[in-house]
Amino acid sequence: MIQPRTFKGARDFLPEQMLHRERITQVMRQTFKKYGFAPIETPAIEYLDVLTGKYGEDADRLIYRLNYKNGSKDEAALHYDLTVPFSRVVAMNPDLAMPFKRYQIQPVWRADRPQPHQGRFREFYQCDVDCVGSSSMVIDAEMVAITYEVLSQLGFEGFLIKINNRKILNGITQYVGLDASWTLEVCRSIDKLDKVEWSEVRKELTDKNIAEDAIAKLEFLLQKELTLTNLEAELSAVEVAQEGIRELKQVFAYLDILGIPASAYRFDISLARGLDYYTGPIFETKLPAHPHIGSLTGGGRYDTLIGMFTGKDMPSVGTTLGLDRIFTAMQQLNLLEDVKTSTQVLVANFGDDTMQDALSLVKSLRENNVNTEFYPEPAKMKKQFAYCDKKKIPYVCIIGETEKAAQKVSVKNMQTGEQHVVSLEELVFLLKK
Amino acid sequence: MIQPRTFKGARDFLPEQMLHRERITQVMRQTFKKYGFAPIETPAIEYLDVLTGKYGEDADRLIYRLNYKNGSKDEAALHYDLTVPFSRVVAMNPDLAMPFKRYQIQPVWRADRPQPHQGRFREFYQCDVDCVGSSSMVIDAEMVAITYEVLSQLGFEGFLIKINNRKILNGITQYVGLDASWTLEVCRSIDKLDKVEWSEVRKELTDKNIAEDAIAKLEFLLQKELTLTNLEAELSAVEVAQEGIRELKQVFAYLDILGIPASAYRFDISLARGLDYYTGPIFETKLPAHPHIGSLTGGGRYDTLIGMFTGKDMPSVGTTLGLDRIFTAMQQLNLLEDVKTSTQVLVANFGDDTMQDALSLVKSLRENNVNTEFYPEPAKMKKQFAYCDKKKIPYVCIIGETEKAAQKVSVKNMQTGEQHVVSLEELVFLLKK
Numbered sequence: 001m002i003q004p005r006t007f008k009g010a011r012d013f014l015p016e017q018m019l020h021r022e023r024i025t026q027v028m029r030q031t032f033k034k035y036g037f038a039p040i041e042t043p044a045i046e047y048l049d050v051l052t053g054k055y056g057e058d059a060d061r062l063i064y065r066l067n068y069k070n071g072s073k074d075e076a077a078l079h080y081d082l083t084v085p086f087s088r089v090v091a092m093n094p095d096l097a098m099p100f101k102r103y104q105i106q107p108v109w110r111a112d113r114p115q116p117h118q119g120r121f122r123e124f125y126q127c128d129v130d131c132v133g134s135s136s137m138v139i140d141a142e143m144v145a146i147t148y149e150v151l152s153q154l155g156f157e158g159f160l161i162k163i164n165n166r167k168i169l170n171g172i173t174q175y176v177g178l179d180a181s182w183t184l185e186v187c188r189s190i191d192k193l194d195k196v197e198w199s200e201v202r203k204e205l206t207d208k209n210i211a212e213d214a215i216a217k218l219e220f221l222l223q224k225e226l227t228l229t230n231l232e233a234e235l236s237a238v239e240v241a242q243e244g245i246r247e248l249k250q251v252f253a254y255l256d257i258l259g260i261p262a263s264a265y266r267f268d269i270s271l272a273r274g275l276d277y278y279t280g281p282i283f284e285t286k287l288p289a290h291p292h293i294g295s296l297t298g299g300g301r302y303d304t305l306i307g308m309f310t311g312k313d314m315p316s317v318g319t320t321l322g323l324d325r326i327f328t329a330m331q332q333l334n335l336l337e338d339v340k341t342s343t344q345v346l347v348a349n350f351g352d353d354t355m356q357d358a359l360s361l362v363k364s365l366r367e368n369n370v371n372t373e374f375y376p377e378p379a380k381m382k383k384q385f386a387y388c389d390k391k392k393i394p395y396v397c398i399i400g401e402t403e404k405a406a407q408k409v410s411v412k413n414m415q416t417g418e419q420h421v422v423s424l425e426e427l428v429f430l431l432k433k
Numbered sequence: 434m435i436q437p438r439t440f441k442g443a444r445d446f447l448p449e450q451m452l453h454r455e456r457i458t459q460v461m462r463q464t465f466k467k468y469g470f471a472p473i474e475t476p477a478i479e480y481l482d483v484l485t486g487k488y489g490e491d492a493d494r495l496i497y498r499l500n501y502k503n504g505s506k507d508e509a510a511l512h513y514d515l516t517v518p519f520s521r522v523v524a525m526n527p528d529l530a531m532p533f534k535r536y537q538i539q540p541v542w543r544a545d546r547p548q549p550h551q552g553r554f555r556e557f558y559q560c561d562v563d564c565v566g567s568s569s570m571v572i573d574a575e576m577v578a579i580t581y582e583v584l585s586q587l588g589f590e591g592f593l594i595k596i597n598n599r600k601i602l603n604g605i606t607q608y609v610g611l612d613a614s615w616t617l618e619v620c621r622s623i624d625k626l627d628k629v630e631w632s633e634v635r636k637e638l639t640d641k642n643i644a645e646d647a648i649a650k651l652e653f654l655l656q657k658e659l660t661l662t663n664l665e666a667e668l669s670a671v672e673v674a675q676e677g678i679r680e681l682k683q684v685f686a687y688l689d690i691l692g693i694p695a696s697a698y699r700f701d702i703s704l705a706r707g708l709d710y711y712t713g714p715i716f717e718t719k720l721p722a723h724p725h726i727g728s729l730t731g732g733g734r735y736d737t738l739i740g741m742f743t744g745k746d747m748p749s750v751g752t753t754l755g756l757d758r759i760f761t762a763m764q765q766l767n768l769l770e771d772v773k774t775s776t777q778v779l780v781a782n783f784g785d786d787t788m789q790d791a792l793s794l795v796k797s798l799r800e801n802n803v804n805t806e807f808y809p810e811p812a813k814m815k816k817q818f819a820y821c822d823k824k825k826i827p828y829v830c831i832i833g834e835t836e837k838a839a840q841k842v843s844v845k846n847m848q849t850g851e852q853h854v855v856s857l858e859e860l861v862f863l864l865k866k
Contacts, residue, residue, distance in 0.1 A: 002482050004524040004742040007509055010476030012522050015535065018472035022462075029455075033775045034799050036806030039451035043443030043556045044477060044511075044540060045497075049435050064478075066511075067498040068544075076440055078477075078499075089445050091437040097823040099809055102448065107477060111501075123476045136809035138792070257792045309437040342466045359571070359690045366467050373469030376532055376569035390530040 009114035009122030020336050021125075021327060025105055027153050028127050028321060032103040035146055037129050040102045042085040044109075048075040054084050054305060056188065056276040062110045078109040082128040083277070083302065083318060090132050090316075091309035098133030105323075118294050119328035128299075130318025132306065137247055140281045140301060141254035143319040147285055147297050148260050150321060155335040159296065161285045162268035165248050166278045166300070168231070171241020172269075175234075176217040178210065184276055186210075190222065191272035194286070198223065221269065228252075228267045247281055277302040283319055293329045297321045340392035344371045344431050345411075347397045351378030357399045361409060361424070365397075368428045388414050395431060442547030442555030453769050454558075454760060458538055460586050461560050461754060465536040468579055470562050473535045475518040477542075481508040487517050487738060489621065489709040495543045511542040515561040516710070516735065516751060523565050523749075524742035531566030538756070551727045552761035561732075563751025565739065570680055573714045573734060574687035576752040580718055580730050581693050583754060588768040592729065594718045595701035598681050599711045599733070601664070604674020605702075608667075609650035611643065617709055619643075623655065624705035627719070631656065654702060661685075661700045680714055710735040716752055726762045730754045773825035777804045777864050778844075780830045784811030790832045794842060794857070798830075801861045821847050828864060 006012055013021060029039070045066065052060050064078040079085050082104045090096065105127045114121050129146055131139045144161055151159050166187070173183045189204045198219065205215050226234065228245055235241040248267060255265065273282045280301030287293050299319025307313035330336050347362045349355060358374065365372040373393065375384050381398075388396050398410040409427050412419040422430065439445055446454060462472070478499065485493050497511040512518050515537045523529065538560045547554050562579055564572045577594055584592050599620070606616045622637045631652065638648050659667065661678055668674040681700060688698065706715045713734030720726050732752025740746035763769050780795045782788060791807065798805040806826065808817050814831075821829055831843040842860050845852040855863065 001744050002486075002742055004483065004521040005480060006521075006525070007476050007478040007480060008507075010478055012476070012525075013472075013474040014522075014526070014529075015471035015473060018474060021474075022472060033804045034802065036776045036779075036804060038448035038775055039446075039455060040448060041446040041451060041454075043440050043445070045440040045443055045542070045556060047438060047440060050437065053435075065500040067500045067503060070500060074441075088437040088439075089447075092439070092445075093447070096447075097820055101806065109478070123478060131809075134809040138807060138809045142807075254792065257789055258796050309435055311434050342471055343469045346469075356690055359687065363691050369467065371466045371469065373534065374571060374575075376564075376567040376571045387530055 007122070009112070011116075011121065011123075015342075016340055017327070019339050019342060020330070021323065023337075023339075024154060024323060024326060024330075025125075025127065028105065028150055029103070031146055031150050031153070032129050035101075035129070035142055037101040037103040037131075040086070040089065040104050041106060042079070042082070042089060042104070044078055044107070045076050046079050046085060046088070047073075048077045049073065050088055051077055051080055051084055054275075054277050054308065055080060056184070056274065058188075059110075059275065062112050064109045064111050080110060081108050081275075082106060082126050082320070083130065084305070086128070086130055086318075087132075087302075087306045087316070088309055090306050090314065096133075099131050099139070100133055101129075101131045103127070103129045117328075118292065119322070119325040120294065121324060125323035127321040127323055128318055129321075130316060132314055132316040135303070135315040137250035137281070138254055140247070140317050141251045141258060143299055143317060144251065144255055144265055144283055145258045145260050147283065147319060147321065148264050151285065151296065151326075154326065154330065156287070156296075156329070156333075158287065158289055159264065159285055160288050161265040161283055161297075162271045163248060163251065163265055163281060163283050164268055164271040165244035165281045166273075167240050167244030167247065167280060168235075168269070169244075169272060171235050171238040171244060172218065172221060174238050174240065175221075176214040178214050182210070186218070187272040188274055190218075190270055191274045193222070193270045193272075226269055231269065244280070251281060273298060273300055277305045279303045280317065287329065287333075290329070290333070293332065294325055295322070296325050296329060342371055343373045343391070343393050345395040345397055346373045346375060346384065346388050346393045348381065348384045348399075349375040349378050350381075350398075350400065354399050354401065354404055357404050358397075361397060361399060364424055365428065365431070368432070370428065370431045385414070397427065440555070442545070444554065444556075448775075449773055450760070452772050452775060453763070454756065456770075456772075457587060457756060457759060457763075458558075458560065461538065461583055462536070464579055464583050464586070465562050468534075468562070468575055470534040470536040470564075473519070473522065473537050474539060475512070475515070475522060475537070477511055477540070478509050479512050479518060479521070480506075481510045482506065483521055484510055484513055484517055487708075487710050487741065488513060489617070489707065491621075492543075492708065495545050497542045497544050513543060514541050514708075515539060515559050515753070516563065517738070519561070519563055519565075519751075520735075520739045520749070521742055523739050523747065529566075532564050532572070533566055534562075534564045536560070536562045550761075551725065552755070552758040553727065554757060558756035560754040560756055561751055562754075563749060565747055565749040568736075568748040570683035570714070571687055573680070573750050574684045574691060576732055576750060577684065577688055577698055577716055578691045578693050580716065580752060580754065581697050584718065584729065584759075587759065587763065589720070589729075589762070589766075591720065591722055592697065592718055593721050594698040594716055594730075595704045596681060596684065596698055596714060596716050597701055597704040598677035598714045599706075600673050600677025600680065600713060601668075601702070602677075602705060604668050604671040604677060605651065605654060607671050607673065608654075609647040611647050615643070619651070620705040621707055623651075623703055624707045626655070626703045626705075659702055664702065677713070684714060706731060706733055710738045712736045713750065720762065720766075723762070723766070726765065727758055728755070729758050729762060775804055776806045776824070776826050778828040778830055779806045779808060779817065779821050779826045780832075781814065781817045782808040782811050783814075783831075783833065787832050787834065787837055790837050791830075794830060794832060797857055798861065798864070801865070803861065803864045818847070830860065 282300030301317040715733030
């Protein structure tokens with residue numbers, strides 16, 4: 001006998017969870033389409049070299065490799081995110097009409113230490129929207145608008161979309177006197193600021209051999225909670241920072257026209273995002289009142305990633321909505337509706353004499369698009385009611401000898417206990433209400 | 434630079450394909466729910482020993498293994514189908530209300546030789562409906578009914594659901610004088626009959642050292658195209674075959690009550706299904722007029738699989754609808770609707786003077802649930818029309834200085850070339866038609 005067990009860091013989703021997850025992805029799909037994004041899918045399996053060298057060393061170590069042609073150029077692995085596979089698709093399809101706006105909802109895999117209470121798993125769903133082929137900040141604003149609209153529709157309140165720009169971080173590296181090549185190291189360290197104290201980040205920067213006066217200047221900027229306008233003055237001599245600031249000002253102006261309330265987003269100089277491939281505006285959504293819940297969404301502009309496949313850069317921006325984080329947060333915040341089943345009615349089964357009539361009723365209900373279960377074995381009424389109770393099926397239909405003779409159906413509301421004898425037409429009307 | 438390429442036997446799906454695939458799975462989900470099935474999902478990654486030893490040796494060799502704790506008891510692999518993971522879930526959740534009816538739509542992986550024209554890939558989607566906890570043939574009939582309903586709704590005609598019973602095949606093994614332990618070997622060979630000639634199967638049986646007179650008897654039965662009633666007489670002395678025949682007669686009676694036309698299904702003594710775990714009725718759907726297209730669906734009863742995890746057998750039956758086979762068949766048979774985009778309208782962008790008004794229009798249209806794209810960069814009219822043409826977006830909205838002054842919008846039908854100046858209300862009414 002084999003011990004049945006689930007892979008560590010992965011989960012089964014039973015109907016109670018899946019019905020919610022289906023609803024959440026449905027809201028996403030509708031919103032993505034409303035903003036003009038179209039679906040694509042890519043395989044879970046990619047050649048390893050398609051994936052590595054884009055995320056950063058830490059992330060590369062978390063890629064799951066298959067036991068397939070190991071060591072050869074055709075070594076295979078499971079995708080780590082959906083952005084790199086999307087970039088590969090764009091590189092392979094030069095005839096796509098540009099701008100190309102796509103969404104993609106699929107699981108990704110990371111050989112990480114699972115932390116289920118924070119919604120961190122080894123296999124989890126990412127829901128991505130990306131646009132390639134435009135440098136317009138309208139698209140960056142649409143990323144924020146989509147984030148706002150999906151989370152609002154799902155019932156979230158008080159979430160905060162933090163916005164920064166890698167160009168500003170580049171500028172800061174210059175400003176504090178470091179070579180531009182240090183930017184990614186600095187980003188990776190300050191990205192940890194929402195999980196650990198400054199003192200720990202300071203220690204990490206020291207360990208990276210960054211000069212003490214550079215760290216001091218960095219601390220000054222990060223701890224000051226500067227507005228974009230103050231920062232503009234402070235970094236007036238740093239051209240790349242000025243460009244980054246201009247871009248964010250455009251994003252904020254577009255968000256205003258798109259009607260996104262200013263309370264939902266904020267410039268945050270300490271937002272860095274861990275992955276290497278970002279080059280412009282970056283975004284991340286937190287629930288400030290629930291700091292133990294990780295980021296619900298994250299993304300940014302990555303204008304050079306596709307060039308890694310084609311030799312020619314293409315402006316690109318996108319964001320990921322984390323289905324598992326969002327689902328975990330909705331559970332913890334009681335935002336999930338009380339839905340346990342999609343079945344609307346159970347038709348009871350008392351065996352041979354009436355079974356044919358009961359099964360005909362099942363057929364008629366389904367023809368009327370009523371989600372109908374038939375109890376497959378003849379059984380006592382009590383047992384069939386208990387089944388409905390356990391599964392929260394709202395109605396039971398009964399055809400006994402009396403109902404059969406009268407060509408009627410008894411229908412019982414499982415919540416109120418009320419029972420009525422009705423015709424098929426009345427039944428369909430009642431159930432479709 | 435890295436060569437962008439897709440893993441052999443796996444595919445990218447661009448929007449034109451994905452919009453169809455989303456529609457197909459939507460039809461399935463609705464139908465599954467109508468029959469009282471609820472969604473579940475299981476991880477792609479399973480421990481290897483959860484998967485092996487259930488499908489048969491040939492299949493076990495096709496399981497993709499991860500480079501993860503190889504050789505240990507925690508060795509991991511990608512699931513080969515959804516039936517074994519579902520059985521594991523049932524084994525791990527003894528409190529599930531029985532019968533438990535679930536559906537599951539996810540990719541599976543097989544290290545097979547890809548044959549794209551027949552819809553055979555290494556990564557492909559299975560769409561499964563299964564019910565555990567009932568021996569009633571009503572459920573087996575529902576599997577056939579669901580198959581019929583999904584394929585009909587998708588526009589298929591002339592498909593044939595072949596039905597047999599492993600108990601009959603067991604009985605035949607007895608009848609031809611072989612020990613019961615030979616049944617699986619015989620099944621695996623005769624399962625190939627829809628791809629190869631009898632002579633080849635005969636050779637394989639001879640190679641398996643099956644006695645010549647047993648093969649001759651087998652040939653007699655298989656080549657005779659027996660009806661169920663004729664077979665009942667022929668195998669009157671074989672109890673297990675009689676039980677299998679009684680079960681199928683029940684299935685056919687229920688299908689009749691459920692209104693499934695008799696032309697859509699047929700008893701087929703040579704249907705065997707390759708996998709080891711089947712124990713009762715088995716089903717498979719073919720397009721007789723298009724023999725090069727592989728099976729669209731396949732399934733059956735597997736009453737002993739869950740017992741491999743728990744030590745206690747549980748009656749179970751299910752069927753798989755192959756999304757990739759169905760999609761490939763719909764392409765080849767011209768059953769796909771002419772849908773290229775989900776975007777209903779493009780709002781043109783002519784830059785600063787009218788851009789704010791255009792973006793406000795975008796906002797209003799989306800608020801009215803119109804799928805709306807905004808051309809992100811100011812561009813000449815011609816370029817924006819060409820973009821719509823290429824993407825088959827049906828309408829373009831233009832706000833120039835004239836329209837802005839009149840608080841109106843010009844809307845152009847891209848197919849007819851007609852253009853009108855309308856109010857926002859008129860525009861929404863037109864687009865929602």
